[in-house]
Amino acid sequence: MSAAKSYGGEIRRLSAEIDDLRKQVAGILKLIAREVSTDRSIKGFCLRQNISRTHFYKLRRDGKAPRMAHVGGRRMITPQAEREWEIAREQEGAAQL
Numbered sequence: 001m002s003a004a005k006s007y008g009g010e011i012r013r014l015s016a017e018i019d020d021l022r023k024q025v026a027g028i029l030k031l032i033a034r035e036v037s038t039d040r041s042i043k044g045f046c047l048r049q050n051i052s053r054t055h056f057y058k059l060r061r062d063g064k065a066p067r068m069a070h071v072g073g074r075r076m077i078t079p080q081a082e083r084e085w086e087i088a089r090e091q092e093g094a095a096q097l
Contacts, residue, residue: 040076042068048082064088 037044045066046056059065066085068075077085 040078042075042077045077045082 033047037048039047042053042056046053051059056065066077067081068077069081070076
């Protein structure tokens, strides 16, 4: 009976470790997808910057969203505009320190 309890405890411990590893792998895959995304849409920008679309539109309302180009009825964020936005946010953060 004690051997069964011992195995049960070990199984629970290993199951918890596996769950933790799954979460870590999912996080790593999200980071990889974010870094390699070439989608220049608002959705792609939000994915790369790890922000929600709701937050993006709040930034836009506050005049803090990146510049957008209108191409064929779509709003695109160029790599240059995204980089300028990142620099502006970094400077904003540094000013608050």
